[in-house]
Amino acid sequence: MLWPSIDQNPKLRSPGGxxxxxxxxxxxxxxxxxxxxxxxxxxxxxxxEVAFYQEYGWVxxxxxxxxxxxxxxxxxxxxxxxxxxxxxxGRRAVGLVLQEEAEPFRSFMFSERMSKNAMRLVNRKRLxxxxxxxxxxxxxxxxxxxxxxRTHYHQxxxxxxxxxxxELQFWLALVEVTPEMSAMRFVSRSHREGPLGSVxxxxxxxxxxxxxxxxxxxxxxxxxxxxxxxxxxHHGYTIHGAPVNSTDKSRWSYLFSYxxxxxxYWNGTADNWGNERKHLSDADNPTVYFPIGTL
Numbered sequence: 166m167l168w169p170s171i172d173q174n175p176k177l178r179s180p181g182g183x184x185x186x187x188x189x190x191x192x193x194x195x196x197x198x199x200x201x202x203x204x205x206x207x208x209x210x211x212x213x214e215v216a217f218y219q220e221y222g223w224v225x226x227x228x229x230x231x232x233x234x235x236x237x238x239x240x241x242x243x244x245x246x247x248x249x250x251x252x253x254x255g256r257r258a259v260g261l262v263l264q265e266e267a268e269p270f271r272s273f274m275f276s277e278r279m280s281k282n283a284m285r286l287v288n289r290k291r292l293x294x295x296x297x298x299x300x301x302x303x304x305x306x307x308x309x310x311x312x313x314x315r316t317h318y319h320q321x322x323x324x325x326x327x328x329x330x331x332e333l334q335f336w337l338a339l340v341e342v343t344p345e346m347s348a349m350r351f352v353s354r355s356h357r358e359g360p361l362g363s364v365x366x367x368x369x370x371x372x373x374x375x376x377x378x379x380x381x382x383x384x385x386x387x388x389x390x391x392x393x394x395x396x397x398x399h400h401g402y403t404i405h406g407a408p409v410n411s412t413d414k415s416r417w418s419y420l421f422s423y424x425x426x427x428x429x430y431w432n433g434t435a436d437n438w439g440n441e442r443k444h445l446s447d448a449d450n451p452t453v454y455f456p457i458g459t460l
Contacts, residue, residue, distance in 0.1 A: 198272040206231035207273065210282045218286050222356030222403035225389060229396040230337060234269075236393065239339040239417055241267060242306040257307040262421070263449075274304060274421050280454035283423045286398060287331045300450045302332060302422040309347050309416040315409045316347070317371035319364040320355075321422075322401030331425035332401035337394075339417040344388030347410040349397060351386040352379055356400035372404050379404065426452050 207230050218224040242258060245267050250256045261267040262274045273279060280299060289297040302325075322332050342348050352373075355361075364371050373379055389397065399405055401424075410416055430445065 197268045198276075200277050203272060203276040204278050206234035207276065207278045207282075209278065210285055215285050215288075218398065218400070219288065221351075221353045221386075223351040223353070223386065223397060223399040223405070226396045226398065228392070228394045230273075230394045232392070232394040234273075234394075235337070235339050238270065238273070238306075238337075238419060241270070242339070242417075242419065245306070246308070256310075257305055259303070259305050261306055262301060262304050270304065270306075270419075274301065275451075275453045277454055277456075280423075281456070283333060283335075283398075284456070286333055287423075287425060289331060289425055296456065297331070297425045297427055298452050298455050299423040300426045300428070300445050300452050302424040302445070302450060304419070304421040306419050307417070309410050309418070311410055311413050311415065313347060313410045313416075316349070316405075316407040317364055318352070318373045318404050318406035319371060320361060320402050320404055321399075323360040323363050325401075326430050327401065327424065328429045329425070329427075330401060331428060332422065333398055334401070334420060334422045335396055335398045337396045337419045337421070338391035339419055340393055340415075342389075342391040342416050342418070343412065344390060345408075345411050346414060346416045347407045348389045348391060348416075349399075349405055349407045350388065351397075351399055352404035353384045353386055355379065355383055355404040356402040358402070360402060361404070371406065373406070423453065424450075 208228070210226060210229070214224050214226055242261065245258050245261060245264075246256050250258050258267075262271040265271070283299055284296055287297075287299065289295075321334055322330070325332065336349060361372055361376060364375075369375055391397075424445070428445065
């Protein structure tokens with residue numbers, strides 16, 4: 166199915182022909198989108214994609230997002246980086262959706278369309294009989310420049326200290342990303358192994374080094390070649406990593422993560438020790454969408 170592009174949606178374009186709010190050729194950030202506008206540039210996940218995710222712990226969703234809208238995210242994100250970005254193994258901006266000036270990131274991640282996509286993948290209704298709303302957990306707009314180091318193989322939920330399954334991470338390509346540009350790979354079905362431990366700081370290596378039989382007992386996903394708008398999503402306990410960016414091009418991506426609203430945390434994010442488990446706060450981790458019939 167071909168999803169409508171921005172060219173097919175006049176409301177998403179300025180009089181000068183570019184999308185968004187522009188004055189005198191200078192972009193003005195902060196242009197929120199309506200739900201209808203988001204639905205024109207973000208498609209629904211398919212039944213086949215949901216089934217693949219449940220089986221393997223990850224799925225590649227080709228052209229989940231319209232490439233022209235992705236180009237807009239890239240432009241806004243790069244502008245934000247120039248103003249406020251951090252340097253940590255490449256330039257990055259954290260928490261864009263919490264900044265009104267960085268729209269349309271918030272409109273995108275907090276939309277009913279993306280929230281429902283994420284809820285279908287989490288599928289808490291399977292065991293609970295009712296869906297659970299999702300909270301915003303984190304988002305990172307990032308440049309991984311030529312020569313940037315590899316990402317060690319790890320499990321997100323083990324690193325973050327969540328007390329239940331359901332957390333998931335979307336990784337959206339904002340440019341073409343070849344396997345050599347540090348595209349992610351996943352250990353298929355590793356989400357069924359449960360937490361295998363956090364990684365880093367103890368000199369024991371990543372999870373592939375600590376568990377050398379993983380890729381023979383299970384299977385490493387093929388190298389991915391992303392086009393702008395392609396998006397992978399992976400389960401919080403899916404082991405994943407990425408090689409060095411061995412090309413002369415920067416890898417631009419947007420990672421955004423949701424967690425079921427009843428999840429509690431006990432690591433440094435929650436700033437506590439012992440048996441106490443803290444919920445994420447509404448201020449820092451707002452609920453993205455409350456569908457009818459959820460708890």
